[in-house]
Amino acid sequence: AETVKVGVIGVFSGGFARWGEQFKQAIEVFQKHHGKVVNGNTIEIILRDAGGPDPAKARQLAEELILREKVQFLAGFAFTPNAMAVAELITEAKMPTVIFNAATAVITRRSPYFVRVSFTLPQVSAPIAVWAPKNGIKKVVTVVSDYAPGHDSEQTFIKVFKANGGEILESIRIPLSTTDFAPFFERVLQQKPDAMFMFGPGGPPSVAMINTWASRLKPAGIQLVTTNETQAIDLPKIGRAAIDAIGSSNFTEIIDTPLNKRLRADMTAMFGPDQVPDVATVGTYDGLQLIYMTVAKLGPRPNPDDVMKFWTSGLKWESPRGPIAIDPKERDIIQGVHLRRVKEVDGKLINVDFEIVPDVKDPWKEENK
Amino acid sequence: MATATVILLDGLAYGMVLFIISVGLTVTMGLMRVVNLAHGGFAMAGGYLAAMMIRAGVPFFAAAALATLAAGILGGIAEMTVFRPLYRKGELAQVLMTFGLTFVFIAALTWLFGTDVKILPIPSYLAGPVDLGFRTYPTYRLFLIVVGLLLFLLVWFVIEGSLYGARLRAAVDNPRMARAVGIDVNRLFTITFVIGCALAGFGGVIGAEMLQLDPFYALRYLVLFLVVVAVGGLGSFKGSFVAAITLGVVETAGKFLFTDIAAFLLFALVFVLLLWRPNGLLPPKSVA
Amino acid sequence: MSAFAHPALSVRGLCKSFGALRVAQSIDLELAHGARVGLIGPNGAGKTTLVNLLTGVLPADAGTISLEGEVIDKLKPEGRVRRGLARTHQINTLLVEESVRDNVAIAIAERERVAWSMLRYAKAWRACLEEADERLREMGIMDVADRRVSALPYGQQRLLEIAIALALKPRVLLLDEPAAGVPAAEAHHIHEVLERLPAEIAILIIEHDMDVVFRFARHIVVMVQGRVLKRGAPAEIAADPQVRAVYLGRSTV
Amino acid sequence: MSLGLGVENLSAGYGPTVVLDGLSLEVPPGGTLAVLGRNGVGKTTLLATLMGLTTLHHGTIKLGEQAIEGLPTHVRNRIGLGYVPQEREIFPSLTAEENLAVSFHEGGWSIEAVFDLFPALKERRHNTGNRLSGGEQQMLAIGRALVGAPRVLLLDEPLEGLAPIVIEALVEALTRIQRESGVTMILVEQKAELALSLTRDAVILDRGRIVFRGSSAALKADEATQAQLLGVAAKRR
Amino acid sequence: MNPAWHALPWLLAIAFYFTAGGYLSLGTSILVYILLTLSLDLALGYAGIITLGHAAFFGFGAYGAALFAIHVNADPLLGLVVATAVTAVFAVVTGMLILHTQGVTLLMLTLAIAVLLAEAANRAYKVTGGDDGLQFTMGPVLGLFRFDLWGQTAYLYTLVILFVWFVIAWKVVHSPFGRSLDGIRQSQARMRAIGTPVWWRLIAIYAISAAMAGSAGALSAQTTRFVGLNTLGLLVSGIAVVMLVLGGTRRLYGAFLGAAVYVVVQDFAAKVNPFYWMFVIGGLLMATVLFLEGGLMEVLDIGRRWLRRLLRGSDPT
């Protein structure tokens, strides 16, 4: 029996520490479900803190994990730049690397040793752009945070929305440093669209954006279309302002797959009533599933190329979010996308799915073959 | 026209939040000349405390008052332990100390409350919209404007005009000599620091609707506070008030009109204002 | 044209107001080479302000200043110093963290234009230090050369102020109460040092100690409320009833 | 009510450095003492030590019957020590008037009385400290001590930078205060002649010790001692 | 100071090279931070230029090096020189605008420049890659030494550049020019009164300091072959100030100690508990201020005195 080391690079401190907390909780729940031993080999998970989007630090940690800790797998990555920064390194070191969260489409093309189990931004932005024009949303103003992920989802939405007969009235990019969103939303109000498509940076600004929508645009009958902004974990913070917001996500927390039910129950049992599984949770959970499968199949010291061969062999498995698969060619995830609306049920805010688009591949890769 | 009014109101409300949250820093950094990077920490502590109390059923205003008090007490303790040896050590030591203190604040709040955004529920009578005649507008923003104005008048009369203010400036200018004319500098500083931190805590509570609370609050908004104090003129309440309103209104209008350059507005404005008036918009008499 | 064709310093119509307060009202002043002029006047008459205007620390509202025939109105303070105009400060302005010697040496380095050199430490700087010692010896404060200025008694700080100004080898020297805070014996010493300076240097001295002024100055200008009230030989001034009334009082000179 | 000041075996300085070395002196209630000496002998240090602004190594200071060496500076001021520092130390960001107002204690001179003594200052009452001329600052420093209801005045070269006519007025005023309210006074001054005519007793310091004590009148007449200890003979050549 | 002491940090750095194992890239990033902190010591420590904007130069150098490598030439040294020079020019231009101010005003102006630059870089994502950052490849150093997986080349390359800059910094602060900076920090009025062109001199040291910070940025980009927006971030400026004050200003070696201790403690504490390392760092900073007047360098001073006493066997005082 040997020890298999998995280095997880996350963000456990600073302004984005919430991501790290989710990684950590998911890891603990997963270990409760599956133990720490696979075929007699102990799986040891080593957490490393990049402190935020800090590519140089991520790269340094990756080097250390590879060279000093001699890990068999790298994993984690909340932020795209951190993932991108290790691409060259993992290629050279032949280090199989599982992305738990970072969602910019292009990442997996940067190294043949990347595989992603989270989602891509185009993947969750496209289905809702198909749905909207068919459901009375013809004119839209897009409002996204002015950084790469925002651009990614804006571009996808606009392209697909237009292709499906919609009209974009204006595209606004909001600086990341914004604290008061009112002037931007007043501008949206002036355009009188049917809906606003929104992508925020998560955390406090996203909460503020939805609040501003509720107080200014919703009374004027302008709907809110978003991707992952209305996660169950955030809903209590946004409050009733979130009601009626339309979302498009690779994971709706209350779906009743058996695995998700168990995950949910254990999360609340272990970490308190406020803790619910989230996109980052299932990303982490499935990442570990993949690693455990790999060790079970290839043993504790697999050849990296064998690992990649295994990962590109058309893998499919059951995630808390439902069935998922790995695209053998792109090493990116294929999964269902949930279209949903925030409702208040029994005094609790929840996302209610109204459509699940199955087996969505990353549209960006489809387009940029 | 209606839109212009709304933008103006938004600008005012935003400016008032900036003022409310920075006024404590005008006291500690502006008047006392302590480079107090921990200001956000005290504000955040106040906000968290109020959030907790409201959750436990304490009414909003009572919670705000208690949180203000608590932040003040916390400030008093900090003053007597870590700040007092700091006054004579110069700005850089103060940077290091208050930066360290901020880290401790962040770690402590993360440890106690986790990394999530903490919601500070506002009472229902302030939460909804009011009808302005031509459209509705969030009540809380009007409330912010009123509170900001009242607070300004209060601190202005209490500190700027009074002998207390003069004593404080004397003690900051030259503590040795201030003692020699009979001023109890230590007590004066403790009291003042308590006031500054209480104001920070108050700002943390009242401003939480716009500047959301999470452990990183202490650093995230720090620059914003510093900007107001610097553009206003170090140690001038009138100055920070005018600066906050100017920045608030101009930035808000700019964002509405020129979304494309929104990211540059605030700091371009700060840059221009400070090059134009290096001592701030309304500096205290002795530097004007 | 030789430098001597022009007065060392000449001021025409210099004006300055602080708000409503007019501290310089069309002041004319001329310092010939080798002049020893005393500037006296009540507290707040504008003497220090005049020095600040001459050295460019304050911008004048109107008027021209020329140094050896060259108009220097547009020059910054440092430019004026480099053209030979030096001063001492009424309120000490010293580098308090430095040693006494370094205070002087830094000034010498500036005068010798070696202060821009970044890479040659040894030679240039050592020469500055050596000269600094000479200056300190001259002022009688060599024994404290290695002390930090902040630990220096006030009187010796005053002497250091003068030492620095002299180290600049100025052609026009403006002294703002050099002897204040200096005991009589040392004041006498200052007098001797000044006497030993090259004869062509023009010196303007502001003092409230009449012993010092009347011993040193060959010509006296009396300033009141931003205007020149009287100019003349010391004896004339001492006897002038107007000057007595506003400034000298009963004091014997 | 006037109080005397007594100092016993005082050693004080800056940090570990000792400047005053076992110094003792006594000023009776209502007495006046001139402290003379060359540059750097410790005159300023002596006054600063009385105010509690230096490091006290050992020794006692008594104000009347009360031992005050353990009291903080501001308390010393409040029980009657008024201090005019050598470098004036005006509060630069306060106006002239505020400088006086923050120093005021019940029973001291009124601000108006100070302005009457120094009319020049009155005209500049709204100037901040950093915008006063050197002499105006000196007047203000003196005024600041007077409004503080001093029972003992510690004056460190208070005449520096003042116009002769102002000095006259000030000397007159000090004499008057002294006569009327019996304030005890310690005067450090470079102008020995003036200092001696203003005081009853005198000491001369050298390197932290007292090398002469006697009556001011006697010292004034004793040019030999002055020449030897102060080097003033040169002046009256 | 005894010359032997000067050799010590460099010997340690070389010894680290042979013993580092997987920590070599941590070592490289420490060296980069030392260089950045050292640059700050020139501007902030010696010349008293209060700045929270050094990230602008760090990032300028980093993007300069990356863009040069991508679009012009992949030679590291050439890229380094170009990035450094360009940063210096940028500093001269901005310095001319702002260096007549002081104190908090200057602080805010430097900060504003850094923020505006960061926003500009974000907006120019076609050039800079925006939030995704830029990944690129570097040629071998001097055409001979490839950047290897173990980070050996990166470490030595960085160490050599740091050494070169250190020698320059040492010369500068001990030159008459450096002495005049000391003067300017203490009293600009005094320096003007002896004829010092204060503004120009500040611009000069600002440019030198910026060039150095630009080099640090360039090295950071070159050794990781990646540059992201965080290089322009406020945190970089802030941390550099903290490292400098922690180590001790105006000592040059203070930058070494401050940066090394900060990075190592942070790295170590974050390993023990990734969530709460801020407690440890925060406590360290506070304790340093409270107990050490001159930063961590004071510990060395105390140690050195102690050692000397031990060696002599008696107390020379």
Ligand SMILES: Nc1ncnc2c1ncn2[C@@H]1O[C@H](COP(=O)(O)OP(=O)(O)OP(=O)(O)O)[C@@H](O)[C@H]1O
């Ligand atoms: N920046 C300023 N703003 C307003 N008033 C000023 C300023 N600087 C100086 N003054 C005033 O201008 C007048 C002239 O000041 P100045 O320092 O020139 O006097 P002075 O003749 O040197 O007096 P002294 O003999 O007391 O040194 C004073 O009354 C002073 O209060």
Ligand SMILES: Nc1ncnc2c1ncn2[C@@H]1O[C@H](COP(=O)(O)OP(=O)(O)OP(=O)(O)O)[C@@H](O)[C@H]1O
């Ligand atoms: N801050 C200080 N730190 C250390 N030593 C000091 C300090 N201030 C003064 N000294 C030293 O104390 C001694 C006495 O200084 P003090 O200022 O009391 O002299 P003084 O008699 O008032 O001189 P002066 O006539 O020049 O005002 C001097 O040797 C001086 O160097």
Ligand SMILES: [Mg+2]
């Ligand atoms: Mg004057």
Ligand SMILES: [Mg+2]
């Ligand atoms: Mg003295």
